Amino acid sequence: MRVFALLAALAVLGCAQPPKAPNTAARQQAALDANRKGEAYVRHGELESAARSYAEALRLSQSLEDAEGIAANAINLSIVRQRQGRFADARASLGAVQDKSNLRFSSARLAEVALRHALLDMDERRFPAAEEWLKRADAYCSQKCALTGAIHNVRAQLALQAGRVDEAAAAARAGHDASRSAGDRIELANALRLLGFVALRSENPAAARAHLEEALAIDREIGAPRKIALDLLALGRAAALGGEREAARAYYTRALAVSEADRDDAGAAEARALLSPHLSQ
Numbered sequence: 001m002r003v004f005a006l007l008a009a010l011a012v013l014g015c016a017q018p019p020k021a022p023n024t025a026a027r028q029q030a031a032l033d034a035n036r037k038g039e040a041y042v043r044h045g046e047l048e049s050a051a052r053s054y055a056e057a058l059r060l061s062q063s064l065e066d067a068e069g070i071a072a073n074a075i076n077l078s079i080v081r082q083r084q085g086r087f088a089d090a091r092a093s094l095g096a097v098q099d100k101s102n103l104r105f106s107s108a109r110l111a112e113v114a115l116r117h118a119l120l121d122m123d124e125r126r127f128p129a130a131e132e133w134l135k136r137a138d139a140y141c142s143q144k145c146a147l148t149g150a151i152h153n154v155r156a157q158l159a160l161q162a163g164r165v166d167e168a169a170a171a172a173r174a175g176h177d178a179s180r181s182a183g184d185r186i187e188l189a190n191a192l193r194l195l196g197f198v199a200l201r202s203e204n205p206a207a208a209r210a211h212l213e214e215a216l217a218i219d220r221e222i223g224a225p226r227k228i229a230l231d232l233l234a235l236g237r238a239a240a241l242g243g244e245r246e247a248a249r250a251y252y253t254r255a256l257a258v259s260e261a262d263r264d265d266a267g268a269a270e271a272r273a274l275l276s277p278h279l280s281q
Helices: 002-015 024-043 047-063 067-083 087-094 107-123 127-141 148-161 165-182 185-201 205-222 225-241 245-261 265-279
Strands: none
Touching: 024 047, 024 067, 047 067, 067 087, 067 107, 087 107, 107 127, 107 148, 127 148, 148 165, 148 185, 165 185, 185 205, 185 225, 205 225, 225 245, 225 265, 245 265
């Protein structure tokens, strides 16, 4: 009787169904949840937690061969790693999106990845490499796409870094027009800020202030703390260029407050460096 009972128990165990693997819908939802957590962490300045969330969302998207999810999360992870100064990691995450892949990433996503590479190279002052990546982004973007304004703006940044002020101004104006036409407020603000930088290089504080104040209004509207701080720092430089020391100090102080509240250590350090001479006199 005992043997029969044991055999019966074994038979029951043998017929038990193994745990079901999460289905596609569940994995897609988990990837979306991880992505949203990453966005929330970025808003709170918790970059390492954001990177972990985006990495998990990327992993889940890769497990499903979800090309759009892979591209979105690889780009998000790269942006976070770039903000942390971890450029090799930022490039590594972009490696998940390749034009020779059988996943058939869209031209728009390939253009965005090429643009991210250009920005990484520009941050590391690898300007010839940045120019090459920008050409690739332009080729993927074709005649006109959602990234047209951003491509013009990055071209303006590269020209400005190289001291080609006239070329930078032309590219920034093209970025301004393309962004305004597309209704892209983020890139419109970037173009206006670049036009402000061009005016500063040309020692025209009045023109710089006009562009930068417009950029600041948009950046406040869309809620972009790092851009707000950049606008305020540039407005401080414009004020200093125009001989308005008290106004310059006020702008730098505001930029410092914004950067500290956003947990942006690099931005805060830049604001302190600009503010320091104004506090000593």
